[in-house]
Amino acid sequence: MLLLMLSYLGLxxxxxxxxxxxxxxxxxPLHVRWELxxxxxxxxxxxxxxxxxxxxxxxxxxxxSSLSQVKFMIPEILFVRALYHDNRKLWYASFPFHFGxxxxxxxxxxxxxxxxxxxxGLSPQSAIPVxxxxxxxxxxxxxxxxxxxxxxxxxxRRTFDKxxxxxxxxxxxxxxxxxxxxFLTGLIAWFSYDSALTVSRDYMRGLITFSPVVVGGSxxxxxxxxxxxxxxxxxxxxxxxxxxxxFTWHEVRWDDRINTRGSAIxxxxxxxxxxxxxxxxxxxxPGKTWAExxxxxxx
Amino acid sequence: xxxxxxxxKDIGKPSDQMVKLNxxxxxxxxxxxxxxxxxxxxxxxxxxxxxxxxxxxxGVLAISIPKPETKGEEDELVRKFLSGLEKLLxxxxxxxxxxxxxxxxxxxxxxxxCNEACPIYTGxxxxxxxxxxxxxxxxxxxxxxxxxxxxxxFAKFSGNDIDLNxxxxxxxxxxxxxxxxxxxxxxxxxxxxxxxxxxxxxxKLFSQEMGIAPVEIHTLGSMKHLKAGSSTGLMPVALKDTIxxxxxxxxxxxxxxxxxxxxxxxxDILLIHNAGxxxxxxxxxxxxxxxxxxxxxxxxxxxxxxGYDAVNYGLWYDDVQFARVAVRHAQxxxxxxxxxxxxxxxxHAHKAISVIADRIIxxxxxxxxxxxxxxxxxxxCNGKLNLDPKKNxxxxxxxxxxxxxxxxxxxxxxxxxxxxxxPQFREMEPHGVKNYCCGGGSGFAIMPSMNFPDxxxxxxxxxxxxxxxxxxxxxxxxxxxxxxCAPCSNCxxxxxxILNHYNAWEKCGISYTGLxxxxxxxxxxxxxxxxxxxxx
Numbered sequence: 084m085l086l087l088m089l090s091y092l093g094l095x096x097x098x099x100x101x102x103x104x105x106x107x108x109x110x111x112p113l114h115v116r117w118e119l120x121x122x123x124x125x126x127x128x129x130x131x132x133x134x135x136x137x138x139x140x141x142x143x144x145x146x147x148s149s150l151s152q153v154k155f156m157i158p159e160i161l162f163v164r165a166l167y168h169d170n171r172k173l174w175y176a177s178f179p180f181h182f183g184x185x186x187x188x189x190x191x192x193x194x195x196x197x198x199x200x201x202x203x204g205l206s207p208q209s210a211i212p213v214x215x216x217x218x219x220x221x222x223x224x225x226x227x228x229x230x231x232x233x234x235x236x237x238x239x240r241r242t243f244d245k246x247x248x249x250x251x252x253x254x255x256x257x258x259x260x261x262x263x264x265x266f267l268t269g270l271i272a273w274f275s276y277d278s279a280l281t282v283s284r285d286y287m288r289g290l291i292t293f294s295p296v297v298v299g300g301s302x303x304x305x306x307x308x309x310x311x312x313x314x315x316x317x318x319x320x321x322x323x324x325x326x327x328x329x330f331t332w333h334e335v336r337w338d339d340r341i342n343t344r345g346s347a348i349x350x351x352x353x354x355x356x357x358x359x360x361x362x363x364x365x366x367x368x369p370g371k372t373w374a375e376x377x378x379x380x381x382x
Numbered sequence: 383x384x385x386x387x388x389x390x391k392d393i394g395k396p397s398d399q400m401v402k403l404n405x406x407x408x409x410x411x412x413x414x415x416x417x418x419x420x421x422x423x424x425x426x427x428x429x430x431x432x433x434x435x436x437x438x439x440x441g442v443l444a445i446s447i448p449k450p451e452t453k454g455e456e457d458e459l460v461r462k463f464l465s466g467l468e469k470l471l472x473x474x475x476x477x478x479x480x481x482x483x484x485x486x487x488x489x490x491x492x493x494x495x496c497n498e499a500c501p502i503y504t505g506x507x508x509x510x511x512x513x514x515x516x517x518x519x520x521x522x523x524x525x526x527x528x529x530x531x532x533x534x535x536f537a538k539f540s541g542n543d544i545d546l547n548x549x550x551x552x553x554x555x556x557x558x559x560x561x562x563x564x565x566x567x568x569x570x571x572x573x574x575x576x577x578x579x580x581x582x583x584x585x586k587l588f589s590q591e592m593g594i595a596p597v598e599i600h601t602l603g604s605m606k607h608l609k610a611g612s613s614t615g616l617m618p619v620a621l622k623d624t625i626x627x628x629x630x631x632x633x634x635x636x637x638x639x640x641x642x643x644x645x646x647x648x649x650d651i652l653l654i655h656n657a658g659x660x661x662x663x664x665x666x667x668x669x670x671x672x673x674x675x676x677x678x679x680x681x682x683x684x685x686x687x688x689g690y691d692a693v694n695y696g697l698w699y700d701d702v703q704f705a706r707v708a709v710r711h712a713q714x715x716x717x718x719x720x721x722x723x724x725x726x727x728x729x730h731a732h733k734a735i736s737v738i739a740d741r742i743i744x745x746x747x748x749x750x751x752x753x754x755x756x757x758x759x760x761x762x763c764n765g766k767l768n769l770d771p772k773k774n775x776x777x778x779x780x781x782x783x784x785x786x787x788x789x790x791x792x793x794x795x796x797x798x799x800x801x802x803x804x805p806q807f808r809e810m811e812p813h814g815v816k817n818y819c820c821g822g823g824s825g826f827a828i829m830p831s832m833n834f835p836d837x838x839x840x841x842x843x844x845x846x847x848x849x850x851x852x853x854x855x856x857x858x859x860x861x862x863x864x865x866x867c868a869p870c871s872n873c874x875x876x877x878x879x880i881l882n883h884y885n886a887w888e889k890c891g892i893s894y895t896g897l898x899x900x901x902x903x904x905x906x907x908x909x910x911x912x913x914x915x916x917x918x
Binding site: 108111112113114115116117118119120121122125128130131132133134135136137138139140141159163165166168169170173177246247249250251252253254255257321323324327328330331332334335336339341342343344348349352353355356358359360361362363364365366367373376377378381 | 388389390462465466469473474475477478479480481482484485486488489490491492493494495497498499510515519538539540541542543565568569570571572573574575576579589590591592593600605608609702703705706708709722736737738740741742743744745746748750752753756757759760787788789790791792793794795814815
């Protein structure tokens with residue numbers, strides 16, 4: 084039961100803090116445009132062009148393709164494309180690390196669905212549960228192996244690459260060792276105790292039904308404890324860049340929405356221009372609104 | 383201290399000079415500058431300058447902060463820095479950039495992927511302090527340790543082991559002017575962290591809270607722009623004389639009788655140049671006038687205060703100064719009743735009024751803005767002029783101003799013009815949105831004091847010079863005249879200084895000009911060559 088409680092606590096902290104971070108960024112005020120080209124939704128301008136290339140662009144419909152954003156982002160997230168192109172040395176470690184994580188998340192998802200199916204009363208021997216369980220084993224095995232390789236690779240790079248070492252802090256090693264320990268205990272548990280992942284699926288069932296599960300293998304217990312602690316710790320670190328990445332791309336690099344007269348953007352800008360600022364350099368006018376500061380005579 | 387030995391916390395350790403620049407470390411240049419003696423010693427500050435100003439970063443002065451006389455003064459400056467940093471992280475004082483800044487402060491994974499993308503870091507021979515990540519990490523550590531609650535606990539464990547003292551602040555101020563804000567680093571970041579933005583925000587903090595900025599950008603820049611009408615000091619009265627001079631010069635060079643339309647109400651186009659063109663490269667506004675008249679456009683210039691100078695230096699260092707200038711430009715367009723503002727060949731003015739000001743200008747002054755490149759493409763590629771490309775039959779390469787390409791997405795129009803009228807056009811590599819900065823971006827081109835120009839030409843402009851030389855390697859013989867097309871005033875200024883420094887005309891036959899000059903040079907009706915080559 085203690086193990087379950089720890090997992091619940093981990094999940095609860097994770098959800099609350101991650102949601103809090105998302106809300107924090109969503110509630111931040113509209114910023115000025117700061118896009119960076121290429122912007123993939125610019126249809127037909129894959130070389131990095133924008134609607135500013137059109138003569139009298141404001142008189143023409145702007146061709147946008149949301150699908151291009153998705154097409155750009157999928158390989159970016161799944162295969163860490165940016166590193167593949169610009170930092171191949173690191174990609175050799177970073178790609179298996181991240182892909183390993185995705186596969187493990189996939190495995191947990193499959194176990195979750197398997198547990199639901201199990202609760203619904205389907206026999207574990209029937210086709211769907213067998214398929215789910217087999218897929219979970221494949222995802223889990225690949226994930227744990229790749230993740231372990233990646234985490235070791237990242238640790239080695241962080242230790243021996245002089246560019247990375249120059250900025251490495253104890254916390255960076257701590258984080259990597261923490262994740263490596265999760266992968267390793269998972270790998271050992273899989274090899275030595277739960278190769279069919281049935282205990283893992285039952286643990287998932289216990290989580291869903293709030294009923295204690297006996298986990299006999301110490302490696303699996305260690306794995307569950309570490310994983311629960313990690314998801315509790317993760318939201319407080321820069322490793323939540325999966326949140327950041329959405330905003331840096333969609334809300335900054337690709338945000339080329341135009342401010343037209345009478346638009347919602349204009350209403351927001353007008354509101355922000357009426358906020359009082361307090362900058363205090365000699366050429367500033369602390370206590371005045373942005374609009375007043377921008378339009379009054381300078382001294 | 384040697385490169386590679388420098389750590390984050392070293393920025394706060396008082397020393398004579400954190401880094402000593404040595405040309406032998408700099409990135410090698412191609413032929414004919416591939417010999418070690420092509421790079422003489424770096425220009426050093428005098429002992430007196432070192433004594434008076436804070437120069438302990440790298441022995442270069444961009445902002446020349448006077449040394450505080452007492453410990454009390456130092457402490458007060460550190461206090462102001464912290465108060466500015468706090469304001470930078472509030473909605474009221476920094477709604478303009480709060481979200482992008484917060485994201486960039488929070489999510490760097492320290493993978494260093496961005497380093498190789500930076501022309502200053504690579505050009506300098508990989509000086510540790512010029513890494514795009516170095517100043518960002520310093521600022522991040524200060525925020526984490528001194529602004530966030532409980533930041534001092536576990537500071538060493540978390541990598542925030544830094545001392546916030548006057549040495550740190552003074553060096554950080556100079557370091558904010560060792561990046562051209564080209565944002566090439568941001569383009570490579572797998573997470574989308576933007577070190578260029580962090581530099582921009584640091585500059586804002588120094589300017590908006592502490593009144594610290596390079597004199598050429600603030601006092602003689604945006605302030606002069608707002609008060610006198612132009613950062614060049616060109617007053618409306620003097621503009622009239624200048625325009626008359628340009629009209630006479632057009633007559634002399636081309637035989638054409640052209641009257642610049644001034645303050646013409648109801649014109650379709652308000653053309654705004656970087657006023658530096660009137661003084662340094664008058665052939666540029668002259669060429670615009672020749673082309674616009676030949677194409678039959680209904681256009682005007684403004685002689686209103688600020689209306690004839692498109693620059694907006696606030697873009698580089700101060701949101702309030704930025705907004706002041708942007709609003710005035712828009713008001714002038716409104717007053718004239720024009721249909722659109724067309725921006726001349728000035729990169730930062732493009733981004734300033736088109737992109738950034740888009741969320742500053744509202745209501746009736748929100749008048750459409752357009753790049754002159756786009757308009758010129760329409761004129762050249764849709765047959766509105768009678769052009770003969772053979773008149774431009776010499777090797778030409780094109781420099782992409784960062785503000786127009788990577789930061790605004792205007793990439794092809796200028797290329798289509800050049801491809802149409804320059805038969806020997808060749809691209810630099812890389813180009814378009816992957817281009818390298820000229821080295822003069824973010825104000826560097828207009829900062830001539832102390833030994834900063836030497837730093838700019840030798841380090842921040844080094845990659846651009848390499849690109850130019852590489853583009854012309856097959857025709858590098860000085861007897862073959864070659865031209866760099868740089869359609870931006872600041873870029874032209876920076877490239878001029880690079881070419882002069884290395885005697886590139888004498889040694890390689892390389893000169894530079896803007897975009898419109900090629901168009902006029904190709905005009906069939908103009909008999910004499912419009913492009914002038916330097917004299918030997």
